[in-house]
Amino acid sequence: xxxxxxxxxxxxxxxxxxxxxxxxxxxxxxxxxxxxxxxxxxxxxxxxxxxxxxxxxxxxxxxxxxxxxxxxxxxxxxxxxxxxxxxxxxxxxxxxxxxxxxxxxxxxxxxxxxxxxxxxxxxxxxxxxxxxxxxxxxxxxxxxxxxxxxxxxxxxxxxxxxxxxxxxxxxxxxxxxxxxxxxxxxxxxxxxxxxxxxxxxxxxxxxxxxxxxxxxxxxxxxxxxxxxxxxxxxxxxxxxxxxxxxxxxxxxxxxxxxxxxxxxxxxxxxxxxxxxxxxxxxxxxxxxxxxxxxxxxxxxxxxxxxxxxxxxxxxxxxxxxxxxxxxxxxxxxxxxxxxxxxxxxxxxxxxxxxxxxxxxxxxxxxxxxxxxxxxxxxxxxxxxxxxxxxxxxxxxxxxxxxxxxxxxxxxxxxxxxxxxxxxxxxxxxxxxxxxxxxxxxxxxxxxxxxxxxxxxxxxxxxxxxxxxxxxxxxxxxxxxxxxxxxxxxxxxxxxxxxxxxxxxxxxxxxxxxxxxxxxxxxxxxxxxxxxxxxxxxxxxxxxxxxxxxxxxxxxxxxxxxxxxxxxxxxxxxxxxxxxxxxxxxxxxxxxxxxxxxxxxxxxxxxxxxxxxxxxxxxxxxxxxxxxxxxxxxxxxxxxxxxxxxxxxxxxxxxxxxxxxxxxxxxxxxxxxxxxxxxxxxxxxxxxxxxxxxxxxxxxxxxxxxxx
Amino acid sequence: xxxxxxxxxxxxxxxxxxxxxxxxxxxxxxxxxxxxxxxxxxxxxxxxxxxxxxxxxxxxxxxxxxxxxxxxxxxxxxxxxxxxxxxxxxxxxxxxxxxxxxxxxxxxxxxxxxxxxxx
Numbered sequence: 001x002x003x004x005x006x007x008x009x010x011x012x013x014x015x016x017x018x019x020x021x022x023x024x025x026x027x028x029x030x031x032x033x034x035x036x037x038x039x040x041x042x043x044x045x046x047x048x049x050x051x052x053x054x055x056x057x058x059x060x061x062x063x064x065x066x067x068x069x070x071x072x073x074x075x076x077x078x079x080x081x082x083x084x085x086x087x088x089x090x091x092x093x094x095x096x097x098x099x100x101x102x103x104x105x106x107x108x109x110x111x112x113x114x115x116x117x118x119x120x121x122x123x124x125x126x127x128x129x130x131x132x133x134x135x136x137x138x139x140x141x142x143x144x145x146x147x148x149x150x151x152x153x154x155x156x157x158x159x160x161x162x163x164x165x166x167x168x169x170x171x172x173x174x175x176x177x178x179x180x181x182x183x184x185x186x187x188x189x190x191x192x193x194x195x196x197x198x199x200x201x202x203x204x205x206x207x208x209x210x211x212x213x214x215x216x217x218x219x220x221x222x223x224x225x226x227x228x229x230x231x232x233x234x235x236x237x238x239x240x241x242x243x244x245x246x247x248x249x250x251x252x253x254x255x256x257x258x259x260x261x262x263x264x265x266x267x268x269x270x271x272x273x274x275x276x277x278x279x280x281x282x283x284x285x286x287x288x289x290x291x292x293x294x295x296x297x298x299x300x301x302x303x304x305x306x307x308x309x310x311x312x313x314x315x316x317x318x319x320x321x322x323x324x325x326x327x328x329x330x331x332x333x334x335x336x337x338x339x340x341x342x343x344x345x346x347x348x349x350x351x352x353x354x355x356x357x358x359x360x361x362x363x364x365x366x367x368x369x370x371x372x373x374x375x376x377x378x379x380x381x382x383x384x385x386x387x388x389x390x391x392x393x394x395x396x397x398x399x400x401x402x403x404x405x406x407x408x409x410x411x412x413x414x415x416x417x418x419x420x421x422x423x424x425x426x427x428x429x430x431x432x433x434x435x436x437x438x439x440x441x442x443x444x445x446x447x448x449x450x451x452x453x454x455x456x457x458x459x460x461x462x463x464x465x466x467x468x469x470x471x472x473x474x475x476x477x478x479x480x481x482x483x484x485x486x487x488x489x490x491x492x493x494x495x496x497x498x499x500x501x502x503x504x505x506x507x508x509x510x511x512x513x514x515x516x517x518x519x520x521x522x523x524x525x526x527x528x529x530x531x532x533x534x535x536x537x538x539x540x541x542x543x544x545x546x547x548x549x550x551x552x553x554x555x556x557x558x559x560x561x562x563x564x565x566x567x568x569x570x571x572x573x574x575x576x577x578x579x580x581x582x583x584x585x586x587x588x589x590x591x592x593x594x595x596x597x598x599x600x601x602x603x604x605x606x607x608x609x610x611x612x613x614x615x616x617x618x619x620x621x622x623x624x625x626x627x628x629x630x631x632x633x634x635x636x637x638x639x640x641x642x643x644x645x646x647x648x649x650x651x652x653x654x655x656x657x658x659x660x661x662x663x664x665x666x667x668x669x670x671x672x673x674x675x676x677x678x679x680x681x682x683x684x685x686x687x688x689x690x691x692x693x694x695x696x697x698x699x700x701x702x703x704x705x706x707x
Numbered sequence: 708x709x710x711x712x713x714x715x716x717x718x719x720x721x722x723x724x725x726x727x728x729x730x731x732x733x734x735x736x737x738x739x740x741x742x743x744x745x746x747x748x749x750x751x752x753x754x755x756x757x758x759x760x761x762x763x764x765x766x767x768x769x770x771x772x773x774x775x776x777x778x779x780x781x782x783x784x785x786x787x788x789x790x791x792x793x794x795x796x797x798x799x800x801x802x803x804x805x806x807x808x809x810x811x812x813x814x815x816x817x818x819x820x821x822x823x824x825x826x
Contacts, residue, residue, distance in 0.1 A: 025764070028743075028772050032775055
């Protein structure tokens with residue numbers, strides 16, 4: 001078979017060794033295998049399934065075979081197989097499973113997942129070697145390498161056609177024949193061959209052979225290169241001596257071709273040799289050079305001889321005018337010009353009516369002739385060639401991608417959901433101190449330490465709720481890696497399949513370090529939302545956050561506390577505004593320290609503060625603790641606090657109502673003697689606001705910082 | 708001390724291994740390499756930490772290596788241990804682990820003796 005031969009050709013011709021990937025957690029087992037195979041193959045090693053996948057991801061096109069262990073840490077052999085199935089690598093890369101296990105259920109499962117062979121752990125150097133070689137050869141014939149072979153056949157066929165064209169044109173040029181002779185002979189040869197196959201089974205010729213004979217027919221007179229030009233182009237009859245010289249062209253042509261060193265085994269050259277040598281033999285045995293008789297003459301030479309004679313008769317030559325089609329047919333059938341097999345003469349008769357037309361068509365299509373040869377070849381291998389080409393294109397895309405990823409110094413990633421696998425660009429993996437391939441990233445400890453607990457879930461939710469039309473998600477979050485927290489923006493695109501409905505196929509994206517600009521922004525934001533004197537939130541932003549908090553979890557128990565300093569006006573009056581400011585800053589610090597991180601603390605205005613907190617069962621102890629902490633002394637000034645507390649359980653969850661309730665409770669405190677706290681209840685509904693008297697208390701201090 | 712003697716001392720099948728690997732050079736190389744294999748340490752610590760999944764893998768690796776090298780005695784005990792640990796701890800696992808440990812010591816001892824005799 002031709003394909004088989006080409007495979008061997010590839011193997012011996014390419015000096016680079018084929019790659020074998022050995023996956024085994026025992027270094028010793030890997031090295032035994034590597035020792036057995038290392039002479040002939042390039043060995044790549046992986047010590048667990050995840051490593052194997054990382055290598056396959058990068059080199060899937062180059063790896064000729066995987067030797068796979070079953071029991072391994074991180075990911076076992078079956079895990080690797082299922083990913084290889086997902087990625088359809090299993091169709092291109094044969095896998096031999098090697099295991100100490102030989103339970104039939106395991107073997108069965110392995111075969112179901114597409115392994116080609118199963119070798120029990122008892123390594124026998126010869127057996128392993130033979131099985132590896134056989135598997136690679138088998139796959140080479142059947143699978144992807146056939147694509148390469150097809151490409152090579154195509155390439156060689158093209159060069160041969162080219163060679164044929166060049167050589168035959170040289171001959172034509174020297175012969176002074178019209179370029180049509182070659183085309184005519186070729187066309188006649190093919191017509192006669194096809195007719196012959198219709199009327200008899202005597203010559204079992206394949207399509208390939210028909211194409212070979214047709215192409216090679218162009219070389220029938222190549223030996224004329226060696227004939228003196230004067231004799232070739234001599235008008236009129238040749239002398240006996242000249243005739244003898246002329247007759248050598250058939251043998252010379254055959255020898256020329258036989259001496260072409262690079263093409264010895266080419267079927268095309270072998271066929272051309274037959275034709276050159278024997279296209280002047282006669283069916284009756286009276287031809288030259290060998291005097292072969294009947295079917296001793298190869299059918300290829302018999303047919304080309306007939307085609308040659310017909311075209312010579314119907315064309316004008318230096319030594320003769322052109323005969324008509326009918327006259328030529330008559331001369332051939334009567335045996336006046338050569339002797340042919342009755343079968344061939346019958347063929348000629350049958351194609352005769354359309355012959356002239358076919359020859360005209362052939363001349364018109366001359367340009368396309370060579371192309372047709374190639375197309376036939378291509379058609380047979382079309383799918384394989386396409387897949388090989390697209391694989392190469394894909395490979396190139398991947399190279400491009402890797403290159404840009406490396407140059408960009410970005411954290412790029414690719415996520416596939418089944419099996420859950422996150423692949424990071426090499427640079428990105430280094431930056432984050434992670435592996436390039438992370439299996440089951442949602443539960444990966446290292447990854448969740450960097451991202452924090454919720455980021456993965458939130459991102460995944462956001463990606464799932466995109467649409468094929470709007471697949472991009474922007475997400476900002478801090479990464480903590482190597483002891484440092486930096487802000488990143490993740491831009492990621494969900495991959496949706498073309499199905500209806502579209503299936504989520506994973507995501508690609510990158511993470512950009514936006515730490516510096518983020519810090520600037522948060523600083524601005526902070527300035528806008530915070531009170532410049534105390535650093536606490538201002539009322540507007542506190543209000544916004546409180547509303548948000550209650551909306552996020554409407555079932556929570558919340559309390560809003562309004563508080564102010566009793567007789568703060570006197571501090572301002574007696575010690576000056578600067579001292580008053582320092583008291584406010586002191587209270588703000590104490591407030592911050594006595595509340596929890598999640599509580600919201602704000603300066604509402606003047607000496608009024610607000611606390612919003614969530615509690616479980618009883619808020620009173622918390623309030624009491626805060627109250628006790630705040631009351632005290634600051635540099636000789638006695639700090640006395642009044643607090644009004646409104647709980648959502650009593651006052652409802654509307655912010656305005658809640659704020660109003662706390663305000664009323666504070667007013668109640670003021671009325672009943674200050675320095676205490678009260679909880680709002682419905683009896684306070686009709687009370688006035690505490691804000692007004694406080695405001696009036698600070699009246700006349702316009703321009704004070706604490707206003 | 709020959710490789711043959713070494714195999715006798717550690718309870719292995721020299722005829723079998725040399726038939727399979729087909730070269731004394733290879734057998735020698737891998738026998739010596741056995742001393743570098745950390746699976747027995749891993750087995751010991753995993754058993755102590757009650758990490759039986761890891762212990763199973765370690766026993767399994769030892770079994771595989773022994774099959775390759777035809778270390779029959781250690782191969783049998785590690786094979787029994789890996790069966791006992793396949794689905795987590797079983798009552799006989801502790802005893803088998805001790806047996807593997809003992810067989811490992813004998814095996815390592817024999818190889819070291821062979822190594823010294825060679826030097």
